[in-house]
Amino acid sequence: MGENVGVEVSVCYALPPVRGKLSHGAPLAPLVWFKSGGAAEWLFEPADADDLGNFLFALDPAIPVMGLGLGSNMIVRDGGVPGVVVRLGKAFATVEQIDPTTLKCGGGASGILVSSKARDAGIGGVEFLRSIPGTVGGFVRMNGGAYGRETRDILIECEVVLRSGELRTLALADLGYTYRHSELPRGAIVVSATFRGHAEEPAVVQAEMDRIAAAREESQPLRSKTGGSTFKNPEGHKAWALIDAAGCRGLRRGDAQVSEKHCNFLLNLGNASSADIEALGEEVRAKVKAQSGVALEWEIQRIGVEK
Incomplete structure (x- = not known):
C-alpha cells in the first residue's frame, strides 16, 4: 500500500550541525x-x-x-x-522577476504567491497555480496542474539539492515529465524554479484567477480537512465519475469520508487516523475496479510507516 520513505533507523546517530x-x-x-x-x-x-x-x-x-x-x-x-x-520556510518563499515574462521562485513559495506576483508583473499563463494548494517544490516534483495547464508548460529550469548535498540545475527536459510525475532524483529537494509566461494586462490575469477561484469554490470541499485530488484521472476517464458510478460518494470508514461535493476528495471529518483515510482510499479503488475494471492510481503521496 504505497511507498515508504525508508526503513526504521536509530535515533542514536549524530547529525551534522546546521544554521537552521x-x-x-x-x-x-x-x-x-x-x-x-x-x-x-x-x-x-x-x-x-x-x-x-x-x-x-x-x-x-x-x-x-x-x-x-x-x-x-x-x-x-x-x-x-x-x-x-x-x-522549506520563509527563506525559500520568494518570487523574483528576472525579465518581462520570467519569474524565479523559491521552492517554498505557494501557488497563490507566485500567481499574485505574476499578476503584478503583467505576466499571464501561470494563473492555474492559484488553484493548486502547494508549493513550488511540490509543483515541480509532481508536475502539478489544473484547468488544462501543467507545470511543464511554464517551467524553464529548476535548482535542486541532491541527496549527496550537491546543488544542481536541471532543465525541463531533464525531468522526464508525464502526467503528475517526474523523474526527479529520489531525495532531491527543489530549492527554486524558473517559470515563463507571457505578457498580459494585470486586470486580465486577475480575472482569470478569479474565474479559477470561483470554479474551485463551487466544486471542491475547500474548507474541509482533505488531501486534495486523491486519484489520478485514468486515460479516457475522470476519476470522480468512476468513483461516483461505483457508489462511493459519501462512503465512510470511521471519521474518514469520500466527499459528497467532489468524490475524488477524501475528508477527515474529525478524528480519522491516517490508516482510516488510506484504507478508505483502497476500498474506493477496489469498488471502482469491480464496477468498471479500471484500476485507479493514487495521486496523493503516502509516506512513512504504519503504526
Whole structure:
C-alpha cells in the first residue's frame, strides 16, 4: 500500500550541525491538510540552500530524506516518518522577476504567491497555480496542474539539492515529465524554479484567477480537512465519475469520508487516523475496479510507516 520513505533507523546517530532549525520527534499532523499521522524522526528547516546542501553532504547516506511543502497532497502514516523531513520556510518563499515574462521562485513559495506576483508583473499563463494548494517544490516534483495547464508548460529550469548535498540545475527536459510525475532524483529537494509566461494586462490575469477561484469554490470541499485530488484521472476517464458510478460518494470508514461535493476528495471529518483515510482510499479503488475494471492510481503521496 504505497511507498515508504525508508526503513526504521536509530535515533542514536549524530547529525551534522546546521544554521537552521532541527527538531527531533516533530509532529507532522499540524503541518498537513489531513491533520493526521505521526511524527518526523527529524524535521529540518534549513536557513538557506547552502545550509541544506552542507547538511545533506555530511548526513549518513543510509538516512532517508524527503521534502515537505504545504502537506496538501499527502497522507502521513500513523507510525511517522523515519529519517529527515525537510521543510522549506520563509527563506525559500520568494518570487523574483528576472525579465518581462520570467519569474524565479523559491521552492517554498505557494501557488497563490507566485500567481499574485505574476499578476503584478503583467505576466499571464501561470494563473492555474492559484488553484493548486502547494508549493513550488511540490509543483515541480509532481508536475502539478489544473484547468488544462501543467507545470511543464511554464517551467524553464529548476535548482535542486541532491541527496549527496550537491546543488544542481536541471532543465525541463531533464525531468522526464508525464502526467503528475517526474523523474526527479529520489531525495532531491527543489530549492527554486524558473517559470515563463507571457505578457498580459494585470486586470486580465486577475480575472482569470478569479474565474479559477470561483470554479474551485463551487466544486471542491475547500474548507474541509482533505488531501486534495486523491486519484489520478485514468486515460479516457475522470476519476470522480468512476468513483461516483461505483457508489462511493459519501462512503465512510470511521471519521474518514469520500466527499459528497467532489468524490475524488477524501475528508477527515474529525478524528480519522491516517490508516482510516488510506484504507478508505483502497476500498474506493477496489469498488471502482469491480464496477468498471479500471484500476485507479493514487495521486496523493503516502509516506512513512504504519503504526
